[in-house]
Amino acid sequence: MILDLLFPNRCLGCNRIIDADLLVCELCFQQIDFTHFNYFDDHFIKEKCRLLFPVAHTFALMQFKKENLSRKIIHELKYKSREKAGKILAEWTSERLEFKDEKPDLLISVPLHPKKLKERGYNQLHIFTEQLSEFYEIPFDHHLIKRNYYSKAQALKDKQHRLETENTFSITRAISGKHVLIIDDVFTTGNTLATIAWEILNAGNNKVSVLVIAADI
Template sequence: MYQAFLNWFLPQSCFLCGTENEQAICASCLQALARTEQACLRCGAHLTTPHQVCGHCLRHPPPYQRLQAAFAYTYPTTKLIQAAKFHNNLAVLHFLGQWMARCMLLNNPPDVLIPIPLHPQRLRTRGYNQAVELAKQVSFLTKIPYDDVACIRHKNTSPQTRLSAHLRRENLKDAFSVLYTRPQWQRVCLIDDVVTTGSTVKELAHELRRAGIKQVDVWCCAKA
Protein backbone atom coordinates (compact mmCIF):
# COMPACT_ATOMS: atom_id res chain seq x y z
CA MET A 1 0.00 0.00 0.00
CA TYR A 2 2.84 2.36 0.86
CA GLN A 3 4.52 1.72 -2.51
CA ALA A 4 1.23 2.26 -4.32
CA PHE A 5 0.84 5.59 -2.50
CA LEU A 6 4.30 6.68 -3.60
CA ASN A 7 3.68 5.58 -7.19
CA TRP A 8 0.39 7.46 -7.30
CA PHE A 9 1.17 10.71 -5.49
CA LEU A 10 4.90 11.17 -4.98
CA PRO A 11 7.03 10.01 -7.89
CA GLN A 12 10.58 11.05 -6.97
CA SER A 13 12.55 9.41 -9.75
CA CYS A 14 12.22 8.37 -13.38
CA PHE A 15 10.53 4.99 -13.62
CA LEU A 16 12.84 3.88 -16.44
CA CYS A 17 16.31 5.08 -15.48
CA GLY A 18 15.91 5.91 -11.79
CA THR A 19 17.37 9.41 -12.00
CA GLU A 20 15.90 12.01 -9.66
CA ASN A 21 12.99 13.65 -11.43
CA GLU A 22 9.72 15.37 -10.55
CA GLN A 23 7.83 13.55 -13.31
CA ALA A 24 7.29 9.81 -13.67
CA ILE A 25 9.49 9.80 -16.81
CA CYS A 26 12.49 12.06 -17.32
CA ALA A 27 13.05 14.07 -20.50
CA SER A 28 15.87 11.79 -21.72
CA CYS A 29 13.78 8.62 -21.40
CA LEU A 30 10.81 10.35 -22.99
CA GLN A 31 12.95 10.92 -26.08
CA ALA A 32 13.61 7.16 -26.21
CA LEU A 33 9.93 6.30 -26.59
CA ALA A 34 9.45 5.38 -30.24
CA ARG A 35 6.80 7.14 -32.28
CA THR A 36 5.33 5.86 -35.54
CA GLU A 37 6.51 8.46 -38.02
CA GLN A 38 4.61 7.13 -41.05
CA ALA A 39 1.30 5.43 -40.27
CA CYS A 40 -2.00 4.67 -41.95
CA LEU A 41 -4.53 7.41 -41.15
CA ARG A 42 -7.32 4.84 -40.72
CA CYS A 43 -5.80 2.04 -38.62
CA GLY A 44 -2.45 3.42 -37.45
CA ALA A 45 -0.41 0.59 -39.00
CA HIS A 46 3.18 1.41 -39.92
CA LEU A 47 3.62 2.25 -43.61
CA THR A 48 6.75 1.75 -45.66
CA THR A 49 5.43 3.83 -48.56
CA PRO A 50 4.26 7.47 -48.58
CA HIS A 51 0.58 6.54 -48.89
CA GLN A 52 -1.90 7.95 -46.36
CA VAL A 53 -4.09 4.84 -46.09
CA CYS A 54 -2.89 1.23 -46.15
CA GLY A 55 -4.14 -1.28 -48.71
CA HIS A 56 -6.10 -3.30 -46.15
CA CYS A 57 -8.10 -0.25 -45.04
CA LEU A 58 -8.80 0.67 -48.66
CA ARG A 59 -10.22 -2.82 -49.24
CA HIS A 60 -11.85 -3.29 -45.84
CA PRO A 61 -12.40 0.09 -44.12
CA PRO A 62 -12.69 -0.20 -40.33
CA PRO A 63 -15.81 1.14 -38.57
CA TYR A 64 -13.77 4.02 -37.17
CA GLN A 65 -12.58 6.95 -39.25
CA ARG A 66 -9.12 7.52 -37.85
CA LEU A 67 -6.73 6.00 -35.29
CA GLN A 68 -4.01 8.06 -33.63
CA ALA A 69 -1.36 6.61 -31.33
CA ALA A 70 1.06 8.53 -29.15
CA PHE A 71 3.79 5.86 -29.32
CA ALA A 72 4.74 2.63 -31.06
CA TYR A 73 4.32 -0.45 -28.88
CA THR A 74 8.01 -1.17 -28.49
CA TYR A 75 10.41 -1.16 -25.54
CA PRO A 76 10.50 0.87 -23.29
CA THR A 77 6.86 1.88 -23.95
CA THR A 78 5.86 -1.75 -23.35
CA LYS A 79 7.45 -1.62 -19.89
CA LEU A 80 5.58 1.58 -19.02
CA ILE A 81 2.21 0.21 -20.10
CA GLN A 82 2.71 -3.07 -18.24
CA ALA A 83 3.54 -1.13 -15.06
CA ALA A 84 0.57 1.18 -15.52
CA LYS A 85 -1.89 -1.58 -16.40
CA PHE A 86 -0.96 -4.43 -14.08
CA HIS A 87 1.21 -3.02 -11.29
CA ASN A 88 -0.84 -0.09 -9.96
CA ASN A 89 1.61 2.54 -11.15
CA LEU A 90 -0.89 5.34 -11.67
CA ALA A 91 1.84 7.97 -11.84
CA VAL A 92 3.12 6.36 -15.04
CA LEU A 93 -0.44 5.86 -16.32
CA HIS A 94 -1.34 9.51 -15.79
CA PHE A 95 1.90 10.62 -17.40
CA LEU A 96 1.07 8.53 -20.48
CA GLY A 97 -2.40 10.06 -20.60
CA GLN A 98 -0.94 13.55 -20.52
CA TRP A 99 1.35 12.73 -23.43
CA MET A 100 -1.53 11.23 -25.35
CA ALA A 101 -3.29 14.59 -25.08
CA ARG A 102 -0.20 16.40 -26.37
CA CYS A 103 0.28 14.06 -29.33
CA MET A 104 -3.25 13.99 -30.73
CA LEU A 105 -4.18 16.21 -33.67
CA LEU A 106 -7.18 18.32 -32.65
CA ASN A 107 -8.09 20.15 -35.84
CA ASN A 108 -11.52 18.49 -35.68
CA PRO A 109 -12.01 17.52 -32.00
CA PRO A 110 -14.56 14.89 -30.99
CA ASP A 111 -17.66 15.70 -28.97
CA VAL A 112 -16.91 13.13 -26.26
CA LEU A 113 -14.24 10.65 -25.20
CA ILE A 114 -15.38 7.12 -24.36
CA PRO A 115 -12.83 4.85 -22.67
CA ILE A 116 -13.00 1.15 -23.56
CA PRO A 117 -14.94 -0.39 -20.65
CA LEU A 118 -13.77 -3.31 -18.53
CA HIS A 119 -16.04 -6.12 -17.42
CA PRO A 120 -17.11 -5.50 -13.77
CA GLN A 121 -15.33 -8.66 -12.60
CA ARG A 122 -12.02 -7.59 -14.12
CA LEU A 123 -12.52 -4.05 -12.82
CA ARG A 124 -12.94 -5.40 -9.28
CA THR A 125 -9.77 -7.48 -9.65
CA ARG A 126 -7.63 -4.68 -11.07
CA GLY A 127 -9.17 -1.87 -9.03
CA TYR A 128 -9.22 0.65 -11.88
CA ASN A 129 -9.76 0.86 -15.63
CA GLN A 130 -6.57 2.07 -17.32
CA ALA A 131 -8.57 3.46 -20.26
CA VAL A 132 -10.67 5.59 -17.90
CA GLU A 133 -7.55 6.96 -16.22
CA LEU A 134 -6.09 7.86 -19.63
CA ALA A 135 -9.37 9.50 -20.67
CA LYS A 136 -9.40 11.62 -17.51
CA GLN A 137 -5.97 13.04 -18.32
CA VAL A 138 -6.79 13.64 -21.98
CA SER A 139 -10.10 15.27 -21.03
CA PHE A 140 -8.45 17.55 -18.47
CA LEU A 141 -5.86 18.85 -20.94
CA THR A 142 -8.06 19.08 -24.05
CA LYS A 143 -11.31 20.16 -22.33
CA ILE A 144 -13.16 17.42 -24.24
CA PRO A 145 -15.68 15.72 -21.91
CA TYR A 146 -15.47 12.00 -21.26
CA ASP A 147 -18.21 9.50 -20.45
CA ASP A 148 -17.30 6.18 -18.86
CA VAL A 149 -20.83 4.84 -18.30
CA ALA A 150 -22.48 5.20 -21.74
CA CYS A 151 -21.00 1.85 -22.85
CA ILE A 152 -20.62 -1.38 -20.92
CA ARG A 153 -18.74 -4.62 -21.35
CA HIS A 154 -21.17 -7.36 -20.38
CA LYS A 155 -19.07 -10.29 -21.65
CA ASN A 156 -16.06 -11.23 -19.55
CA THR A 157 -13.78 -12.06 -22.44
CA SER A 158 -10.60 -14.09 -22.24
CA PRO A 159 -7.31 -12.13 -22.35
CA GLN A 160 -6.55 -11.17 -25.94
CA THR A 161 -2.76 -11.35 -25.85
CA ARG A 162 -2.39 -15.05 -26.76
CA LEU A 163 -5.23 -15.25 -29.28
CA SER A 164 -4.99 -15.12 -33.06
CA ALA A 165 -6.69 -12.29 -34.95
CA HIS A 166 -9.63 -14.56 -35.81
CA LEU A 167 -10.06 -15.76 -32.23
CA ARG A 168 -9.84 -12.18 -30.97
CA ARG A 169 -12.79 -11.25 -33.16
CA GLU A 170 -14.79 -14.24 -31.96
CA ASN A 171 -13.79 -13.53 -28.36
CA LEU A 172 -15.19 -9.99 -28.55
CA LYS A 173 -18.35 -10.74 -30.50
CA ASP A 174 -21.33 -9.15 -28.70
CA ALA A 175 -19.05 -8.12 -25.81
CA PHE A 176 -20.22 -4.48 -25.65
CA SER A 177 -23.49 -2.61 -25.41
CA VAL A 178 -24.27 1.09 -25.79
CA LEU A 179 -26.62 2.16 -23.00
CA TYR A 180 -27.27 5.65 -24.34
CA THR A 181 -25.97 8.41 -26.60
CA ARG A 182 -26.49 12.18 -26.48
CA PRO A 183 -27.98 14.26 -29.32
CA GLN A 184 -24.82 16.39 -29.44
CA TRP A 185 -22.58 13.35 -29.96
CA GLN A 186 -21.89 13.42 -33.68
CA ARG A 187 -18.26 12.37 -33.33
CA VAL A 188 -17.08 10.00 -30.60
CA CYS A 189 -13.48 9.12 -29.79
CA LEU A 190 -12.61 5.80 -28.14
CA ILE A 191 -9.71 5.80 -25.66
CA ASP A 192 -7.56 2.71 -25.06
CA ASP A 193 -4.07 1.91 -23.86
CA VAL A 194 -2.87 -0.44 -26.62
CA VAL A 195 -4.30 -1.33 -30.02
CA THR A 196 -2.89 -4.47 -31.65
CA THR A 197 -5.23 -6.09 -34.20
CA GLY A 198 -7.92 -3.50 -33.48
CA SER A 199 -10.56 -6.12 -32.63
CA THR A 200 -11.65 -4.40 -29.42
CA VAL A 201 -12.07 -0.90 -30.83
CA LYS A 202 -13.72 -2.27 -33.97
CA GLU A 203 -16.36 -4.11 -31.94
CA LEU A 204 -17.27 -1.08 -29.83
CA ALA A 205 -17.12 1.23 -32.86
CA HIS A 206 -19.63 -1.03 -34.62
CA GLU A 207 -22.00 -0.75 -31.64
CA LEU A 208 -21.71 3.03 -31.55
CA ARG A 209 -22.38 3.30 -35.27
CA ARG A 210 -25.46 1.09 -34.84
CA ALA A 211 -26.58 3.44 -32.06
CA GLY A 212 -26.54 6.38 -34.49
CA ILE A 213 -23.08 7.91 -33.99
CA LYS A 214 -21.94 9.35 -37.32
CA GLN A 215 -18.19 9.12 -36.80
CA VAL A 216 -15.96 7.17 -34.43
CA ASP A 217 -12.25 7.83 -33.97
CA VAL A 218 -9.68 6.05 -31.79
CA TRP A 219 -6.92 7.51 -29.64
CA CYS A 220 -4.54 5.12 -27.95
CA CYS A 221 -1.33 5.29 -25.99
CA ALA A 222 0.47 2.78 -28.23
CA LYS A 223 -0.10 0.92 -31.49
CA ALA A 224 1.47 -2.49 -31.99
Protein backbone atom coordinates in the same frame (compact mmCIF):
# COMPACT_ATOMS: atom_id res chain seq x y z
CA MET B 1 8.59 11.46 2.33
CA ILE B 2 9.81 8.41 4.27
CA LEU B 3 8.31 6.07 1.66
CA ASP B 4 10.10 8.04 -1.07
CA LEU B 5 13.39 7.43 0.74
CA LEU B 6 12.74 3.75 1.34
CA PHE B 7 11.17 3.05 -2.06
CA PRO B 8 12.43 5.72 -4.48
CA ASN B 9 10.83 6.07 -7.88
CA ARG B 10 13.04 4.58 -10.57
CA CYS B 11 13.21 5.09 -14.32
CA LEU B 12 11.50 2.30 -16.23
CA GLY B 13 14.30 2.36 -18.76
CA CYS B 14 17.57 2.45 -16.81
CA ASN B 15 16.45 2.08 -13.17
CA ARG B 16 17.95 5.43 -12.11
CA ILE B 17 16.23 7.20 -9.22
CA ILE B 18 14.00 9.92 -10.65
CA ASP B 19 11.39 12.40 -9.48
CA ALA B 20 8.24 10.76 -8.09
CA ASP B 21 6.10 12.34 -10.82
CA LEU B 22 8.06 10.85 -13.71
CA LEU B 23 8.09 7.50 -15.50
CA VAL B 24 11.47 7.76 -17.19
CA CYS B 25 14.58 9.90 -16.97
CA GLU B 26 15.45 12.49 -19.61
CA LEU B 27 17.90 10.19 -21.37
CA CYS B 28 15.45 7.29 -21.60
CA PHE B 29 12.65 9.62 -22.72
CA GLN B 30 14.65 10.10 -25.90
CA GLN B 31 14.48 6.34 -26.49
CA ILE B 32 10.69 6.14 -26.51
CA ASP B 33 9.37 5.13 -29.93
CA PHE B 34 6.78 7.86 -30.52
CA THR B 35 4.89 7.33 -33.77
CA HIS B 36 4.71 10.99 -34.88
CA PHE B 37 1.43 10.11 -36.63
CA ASN B 38 -0.80 12.98 -37.67
CA TYR B 39 -4.41 12.57 -36.52
CA PHE B 40 -5.72 13.60 -39.94
CA ASP B 41 -3.30 11.71 -42.20
CA ASP B 42 -3.57 8.24 -43.66
CA HIS B 43 -1.25 5.83 -41.90
CA PHE B 44 -1.05 2.23 -40.71
CA ILE B 45 -3.67 2.53 -37.95
CA LYS B 46 -6.23 4.24 -40.15
CA GLU B 47 -5.73 1.71 -42.94
CA LYS B 48 -6.21 -1.20 -40.51
CA CYS B 49 -9.32 0.37 -38.98
CA ARG B 50 -10.89 1.10 -42.36
CA LEU B 51 -10.77 -2.61 -43.18
CA LEU B 52 -13.02 -3.20 -40.16
CA PHE B 53 -15.27 -0.13 -39.79
CA PRO B 54 -15.74 3.45 -41.10
CA VAL B 55 -13.33 5.64 -39.17
CA ALA B 56 -12.82 9.40 -39.42
CA HIS B 57 -9.39 9.91 -37.85
CA THR B 58 -6.83 7.89 -35.90
CA PHE B 59 -3.87 8.54 -33.62
CA ALA B 60 -1.31 6.39 -31.83
CA LEU B 61 1.12 7.89 -29.33
CA MET B 62 3.83 5.20 -29.30
CA GLN B 63 4.99 2.09 -31.11
CA PHE B 64 4.49 -1.14 -29.20
CA LYS B 65 7.36 -3.50 -29.95
CA LYS B 66 8.94 -6.45 -28.21
CA GLU B 67 11.13 -5.30 -25.31
CA ASN B 68 10.90 -1.60 -26.12
CA LEU B 69 10.29 1.08 -23.51
CA SER B 70 6.71 1.77 -24.52
CA ARG B 71 5.85 -1.85 -23.69
CA LYS B 72 7.22 -1.36 -20.18
CA ILE B 73 5.23 1.85 -19.77
CA ILE B 74 1.98 0.17 -20.85
CA HIS B 75 2.69 -2.74 -18.51
CA GLU B 76 3.09 -0.32 -15.60
CA LEU B 77 -0.19 1.34 -16.53
CA LYS B 78 -2.17 -1.88 -16.88
CA TYR B 79 -0.81 -4.28 -14.30
CA LYS B 80 1.06 -2.40 -11.57
CA SER B 81 -1.54 0.11 -10.43
CA ARG B 82 0.54 3.02 -11.68
CA GLU B 83 -2.39 5.38 -12.03
CA LYS B 84 -0.03 8.33 -12.44
CA ALA B 85 1.11 6.73 -15.68
CA GLY B 86 -2.27 7.62 -17.16
CA LYS B 87 -1.74 11.29 -16.34
CA ILE B 88 1.76 11.35 -17.79
CA LEU B 89 0.70 9.56 -20.98
CA ALA B 90 -2.18 12.02 -21.37
CA GLU B 91 0.29 14.89 -21.06
CA TRP B 92 2.52 13.36 -23.74
CA THR B 93 -0.53 12.90 -25.96
CA SER B 94 -1.72 16.49 -25.52
CA GLU B 95 1.70 17.70 -26.63
CA ARG B 96 1.40 15.76 -29.90
CA LEU B 97 -2.30 15.62 -30.82
CA GLU B 98 -4.13 18.57 -32.32
CA PHE B 99 -7.81 18.26 -33.24
CA LYS B 100 -7.93 21.63 -35.03
CA ASP B 101 -11.56 22.35 -35.97
CA GLU B 102 -12.69 18.69 -35.77
CA LYS B 103 -12.72 18.18 -32.04
CA PRO B 104 -14.75 15.09 -31.05
CA ASP B 105 -17.98 15.53 -29.12
CA LEU B 106 -17.32 12.72 -26.65
CA LEU B 107 -14.45 10.61 -25.30
CA ILE B 108 -14.97 6.98 -24.32
CA SER B 109 -12.50 4.28 -23.33
CA VAL B 110 -12.64 0.52 -23.73
CA PRO B 111 -14.45 -0.72 -20.59
CA LEU B 112 -13.46 -3.50 -18.22
CA HIS B 113 -15.96 -6.07 -17.04
CA PRO B 114 -17.10 -5.23 -13.46
CA LYS B 115 -15.36 -8.37 -12.17
CA LYS B 116 -12.08 -7.37 -13.84
CA LEU B 117 -12.50 -3.81 -12.55
CA LYS B 118 -12.88 -5.14 -9.03
CA GLU B 119 -9.80 -7.36 -9.41
CA ARG B 120 -7.60 -4.60 -10.79
CA GLY B 121 -9.01 -1.83 -8.64
CA TYR B 122 -9.25 0.72 -11.45
CA ASN B 123 -9.60 1.00 -15.21
CA GLN B 124 -6.19 2.02 -16.50
CA LEU B 125 -7.79 4.07 -19.26
CA HIS B 126 -10.11 6.14 -17.08
CA ILE B 127 -7.48 8.52 -15.71
CA PHE B 128 -5.90 8.86 -19.16
CA THR B 129 -9.29 9.70 -20.67
CA GLU B 130 -10.23 12.09 -17.88
CA GLN B 131 -6.96 13.99 -18.24
CA LEU B 132 -7.50 14.36 -21.98
CA SER B 133 -11.07 15.48 -21.32
CA GLU B 134 -9.80 18.22 -19.04
CA PHE B 135 -7.07 19.34 -21.42
CA TYR B 136 -9.22 19.43 -24.58
CA GLU B 137 -12.47 20.40 -22.82
CA ILE B 138 -14.32 17.41 -24.28
CA PRO B 139 -16.79 15.46 -22.11
CA PHE B 140 -16.19 11.78 -21.40
CA ASP B 141 -18.58 8.92 -20.65
CA HIS B 142 -17.31 5.79 -18.88
CA HIS B 143 -20.72 4.12 -19.09
CA LEU B 144 -21.81 4.51 -22.72
CA ILE B 145 -20.32 1.11 -23.62
CA LYS B 146 -20.41 -1.90 -21.32
CA ARG B 147 -18.47 -5.15 -21.55
CA ASN B 148 -20.84 -8.11 -21.47
CA TYR B 149 -18.47 -10.94 -20.65
CA TYR B 150 -15.60 -11.50 -18.26
CA SER B 151 -12.48 -12.74 -20.01
CA LYS B 152 -8.79 -13.21 -19.32
CA ALA B 153 -6.30 -10.51 -20.24
CA GLN B 154 -5.94 -9.82 -23.95
CA ALA B 155 -2.20 -10.37 -23.67
CA LEU B 156 -2.82 -13.98 -22.56
CA LYS B 157 -5.13 -14.89 -25.42
CA ASP B 158 -4.06 -16.57 -28.61
CA LYS B 159 -4.79 -14.94 -31.93
CA GLN B 160 -7.98 -16.92 -32.54
CA HIS B 161 -9.52 -15.85 -29.25
CA ARG B 162 -8.64 -12.23 -29.95
CA LEU B 163 -10.84 -12.43 -33.04
CA GLU B 164 -13.81 -13.71 -31.05
CA THR B 165 -15.16 -10.33 -29.95
CA GLU B 166 -18.70 -10.49 -31.35
CA ASN B 167 -21.28 -9.36 -28.77
CA THR B 168 -18.53 -8.59 -26.27
CA PHE B 169 -19.78 -5.00 -25.89
CA SER B 170 -23.13 -3.25 -26.00
CA ILE B 171 -24.29 0.36 -25.93
CA THR B 172 -26.23 1.53 -22.87
CA ARG B 173 -28.14 4.55 -24.13
CA ALA B 174 -29.32 6.27 -27.28
CA ILE B 175 -26.77 8.47 -28.98
CA SER B 176 -27.03 10.18 -32.35
CA GLY B 177 -25.29 12.87 -34.33
CA LYS B 178 -22.09 12.64 -32.31
CA HIS B 179 -18.40 12.31 -33.15
CA VAL B 180 -17.05 9.80 -30.62
CA LEU B 181 -13.36 9.25 -29.95
CA ILE B 182 -12.72 5.67 -28.80
CA ILE B 183 -9.64 5.28 -26.60
CA ASP B 184 -7.68 2.07 -26.02
CA ASP B 185 -4.27 1.24 -24.64
CA VAL B 186 -2.77 -1.04 -27.31
CA PHE B 187 -3.81 -1.53 -30.93
CA THR B 188 -3.23 -5.09 -32.15
CA THR B 189 -5.86 -6.59 -34.49
CA GLY B 190 -8.33 -3.73 -34.13
CA ASN B 191 -11.22 -6.13 -33.49
CA THR B 192 -12.05 -4.77 -30.03
CA LEU B 193 -12.23 -1.23 -31.40
CA ALA B 194 -14.33 -2.44 -34.32
CA THR B 195 -16.90 -4.08 -32.06
CA ILE B 196 -17.30 -0.89 -30.03
CA ALA B 197 -17.30 1.30 -33.14
CA TRP B 198 -20.15 -0.63 -34.74
CA GLU B 199 -22.23 -0.31 -31.56
CA ILE B 200 -21.85 3.47 -31.79
CA LEU B 201 -22.31 3.66 -35.56
CA ASN B 202 -25.43 1.51 -35.51
CA ALA B 203 -26.95 3.56 -32.69
CA GLY B 204 -27.55 6.57 -34.90
CA ASN B 205 -26.00 9.11 -37.23
CA ASN B 206 -22.64 9.03 -35.47
CA LYS B 207 -19.02 8.93 -36.57
CA VAL B 208 -16.04 7.50 -34.74
CA SER B 209 -12.35 8.20 -34.45
CA VAL B 210 -9.68 6.21 -32.61
CA LEU B 211 -6.90 7.08 -30.19
CA VAL B 212 -4.53 4.42 -28.84
CA ILE B 213 -1.63 4.86 -26.47
CA ALA B 214 0.51 2.36 -28.37
CA ALA B 215 0.23 0.45 -31.64
CA ASP B 216 1.76 -2.93 -32.40
CA ILE B 217 3.39 -2.01 -35.70
